[in-house]
Amino acid sequence: MPRRRQSHEPGHRRKFLVVIDDTPECDRAVYYAARRAARTGGSVVMIAVLELADVQSQWFGVAGLMRAEATDQARGRLDHFAARARGVAGVDTESVVREGRIAEEIVHLIEADEDIAILVLASGTGNEGPGPLVSALAHGAWAGLAVPITIVPGALSDGEIDALA
Numbered sequence: 001m002p003r004r005r006q007s008h009e010p011g012h013r014r015k016f017l018v019v020i021d022d023t024p025e026c027d028r029a030v031y032y033a034a035r036r037a038a039r040t041g042g043s044v045v046m047i048a049v050l051e052l053a054d055v056q057s058q059w060f061g062v063a064g065l066m067r068a069e070a071t072d073q074a075r076g077r078l079d080h081f082a083a084r085a086r087g088v089a090g091v092d093t094e095s096v097v098r099e100g101r102i103a104e105e106i107v108h109l110i111e112a113d114e115d116i117a118i119l120v121l122a123s124g125t126g127n128e129g130p131g132p133l134v135s136a137l138a139h140g141a142w143a144g145l146a147v148p149i150t151i152v153p154g155a156l157s158d159g160e161i162d163a164l165a
Contacts, residue, residue, distance in 0.1 A: 014042035015094075015116045017147075019106065020077050021048070025122035025131050025154035028161070030081045031088055032152045033120040035165035038089035045116060046081055047109055048074035050099040071097060088158075103136055110147055119145065122152040 016033035020026060033044045050070045078095040085093050098105040110116050124131030134151060152161065 012115050014040055014118075015045045015113065016042060017045045017047065017106070017110065017116045017119045018081075019049070019102070019119075019121065019133055020046045020074070020081050021133075022077065023124065023131055023133075024126075025124050025152075026081070027084070028122035028152050028154050028156060029120045030085055031158060032122070032150070032156075032161050032165055033118075034085035034089035034091050035161060036118075036120075037085075037091045039165060042117075043092040043094065044085050045094045045096065045109070045113065046078055046085075047096045047098060047106065048078050049102040049105045050074060050097065051102060052099060067099070102133075107145060110145065117147055119147055119149045120152065121149060122154045125154040 014037070016037050018026075018029045018033045020030070030044070030046070036042070037044050050067070052067060052070060074097050075095070078097070082093040082095060085091055096109060098109070106119065110119070121133045121137065122131070123134050131154070137149065137151075156164075
């Protein structure tokens with residue numbers, strides 16, 4: 001049974017969780033989460049998940065280099081989007097890097113942090129479909145999630161998101 005959310009209890013803050021990846025729609029999710037957090041007195045938690053299934057088949061030294069390189073890239077993206085969130089809304093951010101399967105790591109983080117109240121995703125705008133995260137959601141990857149999910153249309157401009165957030 002999932003832990004009770006504590007985001008509205010004294011001494012707690014409502015947190016919006018955003019998955020940081022290299023998709024174009026990631027910026028829309030960060031922007032929305034930052035603006036909502038600013039309006040509600042909350043903060044933003046950003047998670048980057050390293051899916052390194054092929055690392056296990058590599059030699060130890062090569063695997064270590066691959067892991068270090070992936071971690072550096074993830075931290076760079078997290079730093080970029082943390083600066084973006086602070087710049088557009090002045091909100092506090094937390095950055096988390098995990099290794100594993102993305103849906104599982106998101107669930108584990110939500111279970112571990114009782115202040116996370118909403119998962120924010122953005123849909124893709126290309127012909128390839130709604131994007132990998134929204135597609136995973138549609139296929140039931142997060143069926144047992146203990147928080148609501150907000151899906152931001154990836155084509156919204158900053159101004160349009162400001163009007164909604």
